[in-house]
Amino acid sequence: MFIEDRYEVEISEDISFFEFISEGKQGSIYKIVQYSPTNLKDVYNLGFGDKNLQTGQIDDKIITDNGDSEKVLATVGATVYAFVTQHPKAYIVITGNSAARTRLYRMAINKYYNDIVQDFYVYGLLNGVWRPFKANGNYKAFLIKKI
Amino acid sequence: MTINQLNKLKVPIFKINPQLNELAAIPMFEEKVAMANEILRTVGLPDLPPPAPKRTRKVKKKVSDA
Numbered sequence: 001m002f003i004e005d006r007y008e009v010e011i012s013e014d015i016s017f018f019e020f021i022s023e024g025k026q027g028s029i030y031k032i033v034q035y036s037p038t039n040l041k042d043v044y045n046l047g048f049g050d051k052n053l054q055t056g057q058i059d060d061k062i063i064t065d066n067g068d069s070e071k072v073l074a075t076v077g078a079t080v081y082a083f084v085t086q087h088p089k090a091y092i093v094i095t096g097n098s099a100a101r102t103r104l105y106r107m108a109i110n111k112y113y114n115d116i117v118q119d120f121y122v123y124g125l126l127n128g129v130w131r132p133f134k135a136n137g138n139y140k141a142f143l144i145k146k147i
Numbered sequence: 148m149t150i151n152q153l154n155k156l157k158v159p160i161f162k163i164n165p166q167l168n169e170l171a172a173i174p175m176f177e178e179k180v181a182m183a184n185e186i187l188r189t190v191g192l193p194d195l196p197p198p199a200p201k202r203t204r205k206v207k208k209k210v211s212d213a
Contacts, residue, residue, distance in 0.1 A: 010164040017171035019164070034171070036180045038187055045183040047176025058175045082161055091192060093183040123193045125186060130193035141186055143193065 006075040007031075015086040016044075018079045019051070024066030031072060032058055033079045035092070043091040044083075048076055061097050073108040081119075084146045094142040105142060110135045121145045 007020040018033040030051040035044045049060030066072075084090055096102030109122060113133070116122055123130040124139030131137065174180065 012167040012171035045180045
């Protein structure tokens with residue numbers, strides 16, 4: 001079942017900023033999820049990255065390799081559910097920094113697709129057009145919206 | 148929305164931490180937001196499927212005795 005194994009998450013009061021700790025072979029790594037408004041009303045960007053506790057900087061390009069990627073992605077997925085409870089009209093845009101990262105997002109959506117589509121419309125951006133998500137699409141970005 | 152309500156949903160255990168409010172106000176993924184804005188500017192939003200029609204119950208007409 002979707003998001004069974006996931007981390008506990010601390011959230012801001014407006015339910016737009018999430019923080020959790022990934023525990024794995026590289027140790028404890030602080031993860032950040034932030035939903036930021038875009039230029040369009042009710043459309044938000046999902047930002048996701050590691051927080052460097054020493055510098056306070058956020059790195060959304062790093063590949064952590066902490067051995068818990070499924071649990072981390074499930075936790076990020078769970079933040080979507082939390083966010084849309086507060087913003088039920090929201091469209092959420094998800095982009096990767098690289099083809100590999102975007103492919104990882106596609107695989108995560110694909111893995112939980114049957115559960116996700118019960119609650120969300122899911123689109124992938126292919127050749128400049130939003131198309132209903134399909135497993136093997138070579139998408140540039142994703143967009144989800146609560147049904 | 149309360150923590151109790153949230154935790155009853157399909158979500159993990161969430162704990163509100165007011166200390167994060169300050170961080171929430173700081174845009175941390177500006178590059179990604181810029182990418183999203185560019186996509187939205189050039190592509191826009193998809194057309195959502197029309198909502199499923201509401202089911203209506205057929206009411207049988209009573210046959211009058213007249």
